[in-house]
Amino acid sequence: MTPSQPRPDGGGLDPQGGPMRSDRPVAEKGIPDATIARLPVYLRTLNVIADEGVTTISSGELADAAGVNSAQLRKDLSYLGTYGTRGVGYDVEYLRFQIGREIGSAQEWPVIIVGLGNLGTALANYSGFGTRGFRIVALLDPNPALIGREVVGVPIADLARLEDVVARTSPRIAVLAVPAAAAQDVTDRLVACGVRSILNFAPTALAVPAEVNLRKVDLGQELQILAYHEQQTGDSVVEPSIKINKSTIEKATAS
Amino acid sequence: MTPSQPRPDGGGLDPQGGPMRSDRPVAEKGIPDATIARLPVYLRTLNVIADEGVTTISSGELADAAGVNSAQLRKDLSYLGTYGTRGVGYDVEYLRFQIGREIGSAQEWPVIIVGLGNLGTALANYSGFGTRGFRIVALLDPNPALIGREVVGVPIADLARLEDVVARTSPRIAVLAVPAAAAQDVTDRLVACGVRSILNFAPTALAVPAEVNLRKVDLGQELQILAYHEQQTGDSVVEPSIKINKSTIEKATAS
DNA sequence: TGATGTGAACAGATTCACAGCC
DNA sequence: GGCTGTGAATCTGTTCACATCA
Known part of the structure; x- marks a missing residue:
């Protein structure tokens, strides 16, 4: 998931980690952060599609255009409400409005x-x-x-x-x-x-x-992650997956 | 996560999703991306700590300085190998070297x-x-x-x-x-x-x-995610978590 | 018929909690 | 005694697969 700072619930504290974490502040209409992060992508994609004059789109087509899995798109949208029409798809204009409203790009x-x-x-x-x-x-x-x-x-x-x-x-x-x-x-x-x-x-x-x-x-x-994979799959001799431990190294570097 | 493009394993294909996903190319020493993303953070933190003259550090202290949970830090490091000393902690210099080697910042x-x-x-x-x-x-x-x-x-x-x-x-x-x-x-x-x-x-x-x-x-x-939470917890009247659906809206906007 | 919406299965990541070792 | 290393539990997110409905 999102490689990003966890919400500092207990900051660096929570001295003992008691049996109950207790006080989550509020109901907090549960849309996952991962979904929130994708909504703007859908919105952008819808804007492009609307410009092309398309008025209705299926989850499969929209998902392809946005670069995600269609089940994921449907699940994401289902957190917002029931905005599609079974057997048909989504109304581009309407969906655009709803997503915009949800992520607050309606307000400044x-x-x-x-x-x-x-x-x-x-x-x-x-x-x-x-x-x-x-x-x-x-x-x-x-x-x-x-x-x-x-x-x-x-x-x-x-x-x-x-x-x-x-x-x-x-x-x-x-x-x-x-x-x-x-x-x-x-x-x-x-x-x-x-x-x-x-x-x-x-x-x-x-x-x-x-x-x-x-x-x-x-x-x-992200650049770091790419470099890591590049290192793994790259041309250099890949060490067969043995976990190196301290003494192995010390042996190797000693003498 | 990282809220980031999934690896295009099967792109949009994998037509049927047979019982076995079969051909993962290689052993691929399994360090999770989430861990890879944090290793540079640890390295940066260790650099600061080393400059202060500290030579040994416990997972708790290092985790606090890096802004993560200490169990997470230990688990992350355990993917690399066994570089700590029980009852003592980690040797700053040695750990620095090992992390650097792992993420490939040794090479350019x-x-x-x-x-x-x-x-x-x-x-x-x-x-x-x-x-x-x-x-x-x-x-x-x-x-x-x-x-x-x-x-x-x-x-x-x-x-x-x-x-x-x-x-x-x-x-x-x-x-x-x-x-x-x-x-x-x-x-x-x-x-x-x-x-x-x-x-x-x-x-x-x-x-x-x-x-x-x-x-x-x-x-x-990330800005979008912040705005969303700001919207939720903000001063505006928070609608008690009812899911709005299409007809609700149509009723509301009609007339 | 065809596409949505969603429970259930799965996968990945985090946290707990404790055995093991210095 | 104290801290690491790690299995187990939990939490979060993704994908499957199908009931449901226009």
């Missing part, structure tokens, strides 16, 4: 980006955000050479003024694209101002209170 | 990046790649305004010359940061030149032969 999510190095700037410019209902309301960076410049029409403000800026623009989500060393400090300040959803691109683990929703993106992660 | 992986818009440029500049054993050997873009410019010391070549460039630089992995409309064409050409590992940042599904390793990164995905 105000987002603040902290850190406008290469990555932060690329994220600010990334059109995928705008089309999915995210609107950048503020940009912060400590670098005087950047302060005052505009990116996508939003001026970069001084990181020192974070509290002001957050109070004025009320972002619902913060994106962190700062160096690892600065990430925890910025996070603490954001949390203190009431930001409750943070997406961390910095390569470091962050501590946040349980009520804050923190997720992490590691750009190198 | 030549990477080509196709598409040098904001995202491609940010990826080229991203230091996380260099430190994990990836070396950019070529950059391609069709934009005449970019061709010839250098990014991180590598000149941007004309996309039209893809075949030449691949033949000359022999990349093991290709990173696609092109618009969705161009992605399939570029992919086909890469595959035709023998590239067998592709990381796709373009927001579209790609078709590749089964022997090609394709993974996908969707930058908006």
